[in-house]
Amino acid sequence: GQNIDQPTEMTATEGAIVQINCTYQTSGFNGLFWYQQHAGEAPTFLSYNVLDGLEEKGRFSSFLSRSKGYSYLLLKELQMKDSASYLCAAMFSGGYNKLIFGAGTRLAVHP
Amino acid sequence: EAQVTQNPRYLITVTGKKLTVTCSQNMNHEYMSWYRQDPGLGLRQIYYSMNVEVTDKGDVPEGYKVSRKEKRNFPLILESPSPNQTSLYFCASSPPVVYGANVLTFGAGSRLTVL
Numbered sequence: 001g002q003n004i005d006q007p008t009e010m011t012a013t014e015g016a017i018v019q020i021n022c023t024y025q026t027s028g029f030n031g032l033f034w035y036q037q038h039a040g041e042a043p044t045f046l047s048y049n050v051l052d053g054l055e056e057k058g059r060f061s062s063f064l065s066r067s068k069g070y071s072y073l074l075l076k077e078l079q080m081k082d083s084a085s086y087l088c089a090a091m092f093s094g095g096y097n098k099l100i101f102g103a104g105t106r107l108a109v110h111p
Numbered sequence: 112e113a114q115v116t117q118n119p120r121y122l123i124t125v126t127g128k129k130l131t132v133t134c135s136q137n138m139n140h141e142y143m144s145w146y147r148q149d150p151g152l153g154l155r156q157i158y159y160s161m162n163v164e165v166t167d168k169g170d171v172p173e174g175y176k177v178s179r180k181e182k183r184n185f186p187l188i189l190e191s192p193s194p195n196q197t198s199l200y201f202c203a204s205s206p207p208v209v210y211g212a213n214v215l216t217f218g219a220g221s222r223l224t225v226l
Contacts, residue, residue, distance in 0.1 A: 004153075033214075042201060042217035043154070087153065091213075099213070101146075103153035 002028075004102035006088050011108045017076050020105045022088030026069040034062050034073045035087040037104065043087055046073070075107075083109045113138045117202050117218035124192055125226050132187045132221050134202035142205045142213060143185040144169070145177065147198040148220075154201065160185055192225040199223075 005023045012018040024032070031050040035043035049055055049064035049071060061074040073086055085104040092098045115136045124130055136143065144159040146169075156169030160179040174196055176188040185204075189196060199222050203215040 008151075035215075040220075042219050043215075044217070045214045048214065089154075099156070099215075101154040103151055 002090065002092055002100045004088055004090055004100050006086075006102040006105045008103065009106045009108070011110065012075075012078050014078055014080060014109055014111050016078050017074065018078060018107065020073045020075075020086050020088075020107065022071045022073070022090075022102060024069050024071075024088075024090040024100075026066065028092040029066065029069070029090060030093050031091040032062075032064055032071045033087075033089040033091070033099070034060075034071075035089065037085045037087055039084070046086075078109045080109050080111070083107060113216070115202055115204055115216050115218035117200075117221050119221060120219060121222050123224045123226065126193055127191050130189050130192060130223075132189075132200060132202075132223070134185045134187065134218060135183050136185075136202075136204040136216070137183065138204060138206075138216065139182065140204035140216075141182070141207045143179065144203050144215070145175070145185070145187045146201045146203065147171065147196075148201060149198050157187065157200075189223075192223075194225050197223060197225050 002025050034046040036046050037043040047062040054063045059076045064071045085106045087104045088102040118133045141162045145157040146154040148154050155171045157175050158177040160166045201220050202218040205213040205215045
């Protein structure tokens with residue numbers, strides 16, 4: 001099956017930059033999503049990458065390397081409200097573009 | 112407001128007592144899906160539906176049933192719940208997946224405890 005690997009937990013300081021990595025198996029890969037999930041809430045869409053390179057959206061950027069099976073989410077100027085879980089999800093071809101989620105990275109931002 | 116609505120949000124039940132978790136979306140989305148989320152395992156797909164009367168199994172379908180009689184509704188049925196189905200359940204919908212990035216809109220979640 002397809003495994004999506006990302007670190008379980010990370011901590012960072014308010015105002016700093018943090019990079020959350022995600023690796024996946026490249027066979028059948030069709031695109032990569034990042035979702036944010038605050039504790040007890042629904043996941044919400046952050047970004048989507050299908051081509052190699054960096055996509056910037058305000059304080060958040062997402063990078064993809066298709067050949068390496070690697071993505072990262074970069075969060076700049078961290079705020080306390082960025083404390084949440086960040087879910088990496090890879091889309092694979094297979095009739096309906098199957099989406100596989102990683103277990104999520106729990107980010108704690110402290111003052 | 113565009114949204115996915117799940118009910119109930121919280122439920123405690125006992126083994127073997129049939130229950131249904133409802134899911135409704137108001138965005139006219141063709142695609143709907145159910146996930147369960149367990150600590151350390153991430154979101155795992157239970158069932159999905161590409162359109163009305165079209166449903167298929169995801170990765171963990173055992174013990175669950177679904178139906179898609181109308182475009183907006185996609186209920187999840189646990190015919191005989193067991194304790195290993197204690198979990199946080201999310202319903203999600205998206206526009207047709209063939210049009211590129213199928214960004215999912217999630218419901219608020221339903222926390223189910225089976226005793």
